[in-house]
Structure formats: structure tokens, C-alpha cells
Amino acid sequence: MKQKPLTMTRVALGSLLRKPATVPYPAARKPVYLATRGHIAIEEDKCNLCLICDRRCPTGAIAVDRTGKTWAIDRLRCIQCNHCVDVCPRKCLAMENDYTTPMQMKRSDVVPVPFTPPQPKPKPAAAPAPTSDSPLQAKEERPGERNHEPPDQSSAD
Amino acid sequence: MANRTVIPFGPQHPVLPEPIHLDLVIEDEHVVEAIPSFGFIHRGLEKLVEKKDFTEFTFIAERICGICSYIHGMGYCQAVETVMGLEIPERAKWLRTMWSELSRIHSHMMWLGLLADAFGFENLFMACWRLREGILDVIEETSGGRVIFGAAKVGGCRRDVPDDLLARIPAQLNAVEDELRAITNVFRDDFSVRQRLCGVGLLSRNDAYDLGAVGPMLRASGVAQDSRLDGYAAYDKIAVEPIVEESGDCWGRTMVRIREIYQSFDILRHVLPNVPPGPVDMKITGAPKGEFFARLEQPRGEVIYYVKGNGTKFLDRFRVRTPTFANIPPLLKMLQGCQLADVPVIVLTIDPCISCAER
Numbered sequence: 001m002k003q004k005p006l007t008m009t010r011v012a013l014g015s016l017l018r019k020p021a022t023v024p025y026p027a028a029r030k031p032v033y034l035a036t037r038g039h040i041a042i043e044e045d046k047c048n049l050c051l052i053c054d055r056r057c058p059t060g061a062i063a064v065d066r067t068g069k070t071w072a073i074d075r076l077r078c079i080q081c082n083h084c085v086d087v088c089p090r091k092c093l094a095m096e097n098d099y100t101t102p103m104q105m106k107r108s109d110v111v112p113v114p115f116t117p118p119q120p121k122p123k124p125a126a127a128p129a130p131t132s133d134s135p136l137q138a139k140e141e142r143p144g145e146r147n148h149e150p151p152d153q154s155s156a157d
Numbered sequence: 158m159a160n161r162t163v164i165p166f167g168p169q170h171p172v173l174p175e176p177i178h179l180d181l182v183i184e185d186e187h188v189v190e191a192i193p194s195f196g197f198i199h200r201g202l203e204k205l206v207e208k209k210d211f212t213e214f215t216f217i218a219e220r221i222c223g224i225c226s227y228i229h230g231m232g233y234c235q236a237v238e239t240v241m242g243l244e245i246p247e248r249a250k251w252l253r254t255m256w257s258e259l260s261r262i263h264s265h266m267m268w269l270g271l272l273a274d275a276f277g278f279e280n281l282f283m284a285c286w287r288l289r290e291g292i293l294d295v296i297e298e299t300s301g302g303r304v305i306f307g308a309a310k311v312g313g314c315r316r317d318v319p320d321d322l323l324a325r326i327p328a329q330l331n332a333v334e335d336e337l338r339a340i341t342n343v344f345r346d347d348f349s350v351r352q353r354l355c356g357v358g359l360l361s362r363n364d365a366y367d368l369g370a371v372g373p374m375l376r377a378s379g380v381a382q383d384s385r386l387d388g389y390a391a392y393d394k395i396a397v398e399p400i401v402e403e404s405g406d407c408w409g410r411t412m413v414r415i416r417e418i419y420q421s422f423d424i425l426r427h428v429l430p431n432v433p434p435g436p437v438d439m440k441i442t443g444a445p446k447g448e449f450f451a452r453l454e455q456p457r458g459e460v461i462y463y464v465k466g467n468g469t470k471f472l473d474r475f476r477v478r479t480p481t482f483a484n485i486p487p488l489l490k491m492l493q494g495c496q497l498a499d500v501p502v503i504v505l506t507i508d509p510c511i512s513c514a515e516r
Binding site: 004005007008010011012014015021033034035036037056058079080081082083086095 | 209213216217220278280281284287290294297298299300301302305307315316339340342343346347348
């Protein structure tokens with residue numbers, strides 16, 4: 001094949017005469033797309049602390065504390081896979097389009113949740129029916145949380 | 158006989174995007190033998206399949222590689238679906254084909270930039286990567302991620318692409334393709350580029366076949382082999398002609414990849430208007446029991462996924478044979494007898510993806 005001269009020179013001259021391909025951040029920002037997976041946000045008023053997002057997160061970035069009534073996410077561990085949004089039964093998690101903001105120290109974003117988990121009924125004889133929206137809530141509790149339950153008066157008597 | 162010297166090449170080397178170590182046995186500036194070492198970035202991803210639910214393992218399969226991520230996720234899903242006997246919706250098949258081809262274009266354009274960087278053509282490198290941004294924008298707009306698509310799912314696709322967006326993409330692709338012509342003309346016609354690529358790293362047709370080369374390596378040596386001809390996803394409804402060059406040198410491999418970019422543009426122009434309406438995923442019940450090998454064509458060549466399920470939600474075994482791994486023996490063959498200064502270019506023309514190869 002015949003070699004042609006100045007092929008790259010034409011490309012370089014074109015680049016010289018064109019506007020910069022980059023965006024002068026932070027004066028201007030690239031528009032985000034509707035589909036862009038940026039960061040996870042929570043509507044804490046709708047959350048019922050059901051722990052499903054905590055259990056299903058592939059990287060363990062989400063930590064839900066039912067005792068302290070908080071929902072926390074470690075932004076550096078989150079891989080924006082959208083799985084928690086897919087599995088949330090109350091649809092209180094959402095994927096926002098903006099990328100996560102840079103952080104100066106490693107920490108979790110902790111969100112207080114107003115929901116109060118119902119206390120198990122103090123009747124050991126009959127198994128309590130799950131009252132919340134999530135079936136996981138009544139039967140799956142962490143061992144540490146049991147210390148905060150009110151003492152079972154009926155069995156003490 | 159001249160003195161023999163051993164020169165270590167890598168794992169940290171300006172031309173290497175990822176770590177591989179080669180001990181080059183040198184005799185008068187000529188390489189006599191190359192001895193590779195691996196294992197710098199082994200992550201044990203295949204073992205994780207025993208600890209993750211088979212549906213959630215898709216996230217890990219997608220992260221085997223940062224460049225061909227979609228096809229890794231899709232290949233895993235395809236293997237699991239075959240084991241479970243699932244027939245995914247038609248629209249999901251066409252969307253998978255679309256994302257595979259977008260992934261191929263962006264991988265090849267990235268590689269062209271890296272190749273330009275390897276022979277010291279910084280300006281060309283920047284030009285290739287600037288154009289690649291146009292493809293990444295399309296990928297982000299359709300899938301939500303720039304390089305990790307996050308769109309593969311056992312049973313279909315995780316997200317649908319609106320029809321108006323599908324109708325808009327061809328115009329964006331045409332704009333990128335027009336600009337790309339000027340860049341690929343440089344690779345094809347420029348004197349300095351041809352001096353660095355023509356006749357370097359020769360791999361004969363027989364050697365390529367015997368040593369198990371795959372993908373553009375094999376096709377640049379004159380063997381017409383392409384796994385897309387097997388007709389997975391929607392490729393059974395698309396005419397795919399393997400791109401073949403006869404020269405078997407670095408320039409031939411470059412030309413194969415350049416022509417594959419334009420072929421992918423053509424495939425996308427056929428796929429986008431023909432995506433059928435309907436659902437994009439289906440409900441999964443049960444767990445995989447049985448085993449299957451799935452073969453797909455990645456940008457770097459044929460990739461094989463082996464999946465073995467035992468009827469529970471945790472798979473017994475998952476194994477990936479990546480194209481880079483298959484291309485290492487031909488690389489060692491090509492390095493024998495080459496000039497020391499040509500080693501970076503030859504190593505780069507196999508499009509090494511070491512994180513794939515070591516997983």
C-alpha cells in the first residue's frame with residue numbers, strides 16, 4: 001500500500017484549530033445522563049430498617065443499625081451496582097445521577113431513620129406474627145440487639 | 158557466540174498497562190528467549206463463586222476486567238442460563254448484542270491509543286482516546302456506567318433502553334466514525350507508524366493455529382475464526398464476516414482491529430433499528446444444576462466460561478479461559494529473534510489484559 005505524507009499533521013492541525021475537547025471544570029460541568037449511576041440516596045422517612053439492603057449489598061458498604069435507628073453507607077466501598085435499589089421493598093433507595101463527591105477522610109455517611117421497629121410481643125408460648133412489611137424483620141435480628149429488648153416478664157414469673 | 162544477558166521487562170514498565178514480567182534473554186540486541194512470570198494481581202475471583210449467590214455473582218463476573226466487562230458478565234449469565242434451560246426474551250438478546258459491539262469499539266479504540274503510546278506517538282494516543290469518549294458517552298447513556306456497564310443479569314438485561322434513545326444513537330456513532338477515519342488513516346498510511354509495525358513480530362499461520370492464538374492475533378495470521386459465528390445472543394440473525402489479514406505482523410494485527418471497529422459500527426447500524434419490542438428480563442426460579450461451556454468473542458479474542466451447578470444457589474465451579482491467557486504462548490514465539498526495541502510494540506499487539514488472565 002502506498003504511504004501518504006502528512007497524515008498526522010492534518011489531524012494535529014485540526015486539533016489545534018478546534019475548541020478544547022475537555023470541559024473547564026469546575027466552571028462548567030459535563031451534563032449527566034438519566035441512566036448514570038452516580039451515588040445512592042435514601043428517603044429516610046420511608047425506610048423501615050428491614051436490613052435487606054444491608055444483607056444483599058455485594059461489597060458490604062451498607063450498614064443498617066436497628067438499635068441506633070440509623071442507615072449508613074461507606075461511599076468508598078459502594079460500587080454503584082444498583083442492587084440495593086432493586087431489592088428495597090419500600091422503594092426508599094434511589095440511584096442519583098451525580099457522582100460521589102470527593103472526601104478528605106474515610107468515613108460512612110450515617111442517616112438517622114425516624115422509623116421505630118416494633119418490639120416483639122412478650123408472649124413466649126405463641127409465635128408472634130410478623131407485623132411489619134418485611135418478613136425478615138420479625139425473625140432476623142442480630143444477637144447484639146437482643147440485649148436491648150425488654151426483659152420477658154411472663155417467663156420471670 | 159556472543160554473551161547472553163537477561164533483561165527484566167516489567168512488571169512496571171511505561172508501555173505496560175498491567176503487570177506482567179518477562180525475562181528477556183538477549184544476545185546482541187536480539188531476543189533469544191522470553192520467560193514470563195505471572196501472578197502479580199491474582200484476586201481469586203473464581204473461588205468467590207462458592208460464597209456468592211449465583212445471581213449476585215454477575216457483579217463479580219463483570220469486574221473481572223475493566224475494559225471488556227460487559228462480555229464477562231454476559232458470558233457468565235449466558236452459561237448459567239443454558240444450564241438452567243432459560244430462553245431469554247428477544248429484546249434482551251438484541252440489547253446484549255448492542256452492548257457487546259459498543260464494548261468492542263471502545264476496547265479497540267483504547268488499544269489503538271495504547272499502541273500509539275507504545276511507539277512514542279503521544280499526539281495520536283490522545284486523539285484516539287478523545288474519540289473513545291464519544292463511545293463511552295453512548296455506553297453511559299444506555300447502561301448507566303462508563304466502563305462497568307452493570308447491565309447483565311441472569312435471565313436478560315438489568316435495564317431497558319428507551320426506543321427514542323436507540324433511534325438517536327446511530328447519529329452519535331456516525332459522528333465518531335467520521336472523525337475516526339482521519340485517525341485510522343494515520344495508522345494505515347503514516348511512514349513512521351509503518352516503520353515500527355510492518356514486518357515486526359511475525360507469527361505464521363501454522364504457529365498461530367498450533368499455539369492456540371485467539372481473536373485478532375489469529376485472524377491477522379490468516380485464520381478466519383470468530384466465535385460470533387456460533388450465533389449466541391442475536392448474532393444468529395446478523396451476518397458477521399471474520400476480518401482476516403494475511404501478513405501476521407504487528408501491522409496486520411492493527412489493521413484487523415481497525416477494520417473490526419468499522420465492522421462493529423456496521424453491526425450496530427443493523428442492530429439498533431431492529432431491536433424488537435417486549436420485556437428485557439424474565440423471572441428466575443430454581444437454581445442451576447449441570448455444567449456448560451459458553452464461548453463468546455471478546456475484543457481480545459475467544460473467551461470461554463465454564464459453569465458447574467449443583468442445584469443450590471451456590472455454584473460448584475466457575476472457570477474463565479481469557480483470550481490474553483491463550484495469546485501468551487504465541488507472544489513468546491513472536492519475541493524469539495526480535496529486536497529489543499520492538500519488544501514493547503510486540504507485547505502490546507496481543508492487547509494484554511493481565512487482570513483478565515489472572516482474575
